[in-house]
Amino acid sequence: MSTPLNLNQLQEEINILEDRLDQVRKSKKRVSTGINFTERLINVNDQSLLSIKPCNNVDHNIDQVINQITQLRSYTKVHFTQVTNHVKILSTGEHIRHYIMTGDSRGLGFNLEFDVIESDDLCIQNLKIKIDPFIRREIGHFIENMEKDANLLTFFKGFIEYARLNDQRELFFNAMKQKFSFLAVDVCANFLLKFSNPNDSRISPELIFTWRLNLTPGHVSPEVSLLARMPDHWRSNDEKCVIDQIPYNFQRLVELKGIQPATEMIVKSIFSDV
Known part of the structure; x- marks a missing residue:
């Protein structure tokens, strides 16, 4: 014992x-690093992730999405296993495209569903985020806020760093x-x-x-x-x-x-x- x-x-x-430690504190010099490299690269890709023009050719549109996501993945350790979408045209002439994205970051899985109004602003609506229960217990409040605000990019940034x-x-x-x-x-x-x-x-x-x-x-x-x-x-x-x-x-x-x-x-x- x-x-x-x-x-x-x-x-x-x-x-x-x-x-x-007191000595280290006194001699320590604070250096401002600004935005870290990974975050800067994500910011570079913010617009390209959803910068898709309205298109009636669904296959061509999927190819665009996958190509842009592949570029983003090389910087962020996000692996998409499936990306699908379908489009419907409202009576007003607006194109609304429904996306389903499945993937993971460092082994932590996610499933996303959301709508994109294919106007000049490419507005995201109705974001739904599914993650493992043990992850949601820890970051559930963050996920709820992202769904409420339909903030897809901020979700990715936070989820990547969490992973x-x-x-x-x-x-x-x-x-x-x-x-x-x-x-x-x-x-x-x-x-x-x-x-x-x-x-x-x-x-x-x-x-x-x-x-x-x-x-x-x-x-x-x-x-x-x-x-x-x-x-x-x-x-x-x-x-x-x-x-x-x-x-x-x-x-x-x-x-x-x-x-x-x-x-x-x-x-x-x-x-x-x-």
Whole structure:
């Protein structure tokens, strides 16, 4: 069983690292990078994605759509598996084309349906977005706003960035399971990781790591945290209340060393004798 001494040593190391962090903050130079490269490329393709003139030749129109989407895909990691459409002409002479698009970004699937009024403005209406339930639980509010505003391009931008960070999250979870194969490391949902001693889970401490992705128009913000559930005999020996400071100390370590090193440091300290 780990002793409070391990926790005290961790606290001392964190204090040293915090001093270094203060020095880094003072010397850090802020550099404005503006719009990142990928976003700039997406912006370049904003108009080409839907810049299709009204056309009675459906096959020709589909070819245009697929060609433009292929160009966009090379920059954004979007893979379209199916793109179909059909057109109807209203009594006013307006062309309305109904699209169905199916695809994925980094393994996260989506299905889109929407109408395009084929006028000079190419207005999008009636956007419906279908994604996996576990994704919708995390970014459901963003999806609802995109459907309400029929904002197809902002959806793609947000979904692409979400898929990229979700991919990083999955890589991190797999790395933790391999790194600490001697522990019970359980993935709960797609954003929560639990560490515990497999030999005696009833009296073992438990670390709960969460990595959520909050998606708003134009931005995806990751939020990470680490909580500790400790048996009574650990807390009775924790005179300096190091256990209660684990969430705060974890945030400090993340700021200085990054998510993975910070997580590894605390897990090793808690389960050093397993």
